[in-house]
Amino acid sequence: MPRIKVEVDGVTYEDDVEPRLLLVHYLRDRLGKVGTPVGCDTTNCGACTVLMDGMSVKSCSVLAVQADTHDITTIEGLRINGALHPMQEAFHSEHGLQCGYCTPGMIMASIDLLRENPDPSDEEIREGLEGNLCRCTGYQNIVRAVRSAAHEMSHSEVTSHD
Amino acid sequence: MIPGSFDYLRPTTIGEAVSALAESGEDAKVLAGGQSLMPLLRLRLALPEVLVDLDHVAELREIRDTGDSVFIGAMATHHQVIKDPLVRAHAPLIAQATATVADPAVRHRGTLGGSLAHADPAGDLPAVILALDGVLIAQSAHGPREIPAADFFEDYLTSALEPAELLLGVRIPKLGTGWGFHYEKFHRTAQAWAIVGVACGVRRANGAIEECRVALTNMGPAPVRAHEVERALLGRVATQNAFKAAAAHAAEGTAPTGDLHGSAEYREHLARVLTARALTTAAGI
Known part of the structure; x- marks a missing residue:
């Protein structure tokens, strides 16, 4: 069984993993990081989005063994000194969620979106989140939340847990 | 699962x-x-x-200038291809079409070589590479082999690659000046597969069309060149009417199937409409 060394939310883990183990199952079942949900299981919905070396990936479509030597950030690693990440704050204050199932993936994808484009237009936000589905039809407030976070983050030095 | x-x-x-x-x-x-x-x-x-797993074969991710062409390594990610200055300068059609593939998270992992080898008839990039007369380079224990795009896509999810052959990348000839390109895709939702797609390039000189390339996505088990459209435009002045008249030939020689997204007839209709749109946009009129 291959042995992997992976940093998840700032902590280094070494584990033997079956090659077929998906990253999302490694995160949830082995590390207990259940903040990352499994949504569609078909690479469509984006609920399981995490950051791999800072870039968004769908963790149902990456093998755990492929995360070897990489740095993974999940929704659980966003708090800074106990405070919510500005993107989490914005989703909260703008009511960017209804049932909340898509929210971890939406937030991770939105953070990646602002890394590439710190001041996106509404259209660019919608395009940037095209890989994340919200079945409560909460897109209006999600776009509002990302816009609000972009404004907040442009006035703050803090962008990630590290 | x-x-x-x-x-x-x-x-x-x-x-x-x-x-x-x-x-x-x-x-x-x-x-x-x-x-x-x-x-x-x-x-x-x-x-x-x-x-x-090719994830750690770094040399397969290279994109390099090879003089009269650009070589894109098979493991270059979609994200990398979209941003690459060589691709943007010499094969802008690839950059534009790749930006319409799936969504950002998928484009961070997905690769050009992977989507070509997968040979999905609804995939966007096979038609693009076919329109650009790309040459695919494969390597086996017996040595390298060059496969023109026109011979590479054989059937539904079937390429000319042998089981023990590795796709190294694709060579895209530089086309020079005077060209305009566009990839036009019709799909149900933002990240959905193309119901039909059209990759095209138009080269004009003194107002007339000197060369034209049109290739279609999802109009059969493999991408197909719309040669009748290309022929109909040679020497013509680039007008919307000329493009519309030529695009009437777009479905000739295609073999689309019907599925829950649309009938074969609907796909033929889309091919004609989208080809006219793609040509018009490519020519900038």
Whole structure:
């Protein structure tokens, strides 16, 4: 069984993993990081989005063994000194969620979106989140939340847990 | 859903990857970005005994200028291709079409070589490479082999690659000046597969069309060139009417199938409409 060394939310883990183990199952079942949900299981919905070396990936479509030597950030690693990440704050204050199932993936994808484009237009936000589905039809407030976070983050030095 | 068991090999050089494929035989599958293969593994529609992961073969990610062409390594990610200055300068059609593939997270992992080798008729990039007369470079234990795009896409999910052949990348001839390009796609939702797509390039000189390339996505089991459209435009002045008249030939020689997204007739209609739109946009009129 291959042995992997992976940093998840700032902590280094070494584990033997079956090659077929998906990253999302490694995160949830082995590390207990259940903040990352499994949504569609078909690479469509984006609920399981995490950051791999800072870039968004769908963790149902990456093998755990492929995360070897990489740095993974999940929704659980966003708090800074106990405070919510500005993107989490914005989703909260703008009511960017209804049932909340898509929210971890939406937030991770939105953070990646602002890394590439710190001041996106509404259209660019919608395009940037095209890989994340919200079945409560909460897109209006999600776009509002990302816009609000972009404004907040442009006035703050803090962008990630590290 | 959990994939079936497989042995996992992680070569770090092209040589190691070719050897791994040669030793593993027909039960091996190459893992590139995994954005098509992982869903197939999870659904157990693919049950390989060996997975050869190319993630650590750094030399396969290179994009380089080779004089009269640009070589794009098979493991160059969509994200990398979209941003690459050489691709943007010499093959802007690839950059534009790649930006319409799936969504950002998928484009971070998915690769050009993977989507070409996967040969999905609804995939956007095979038609683009066909329109640009790309040449695919494969390597086996017996040496390298060059396969023109016109011979590479054989059938539904079937390429000309042999089981023990590794796709190294694709060579895209530089086309020079005077060209305009566009990829036009019709799909139900933002990240959905193309119901029909049209990749095209138009070169004009003194107002007249000197050369034209049109290739269609999802109008049959493999991408297809719309040669009748190309011929109809030679020497014509680039006007909307000329493009519309030529686009009437777009569905000739195609063999689309009907599915829950649309009938064969609907796809033929789309091919004509989208070809006219693509040509008009490419020519900038």
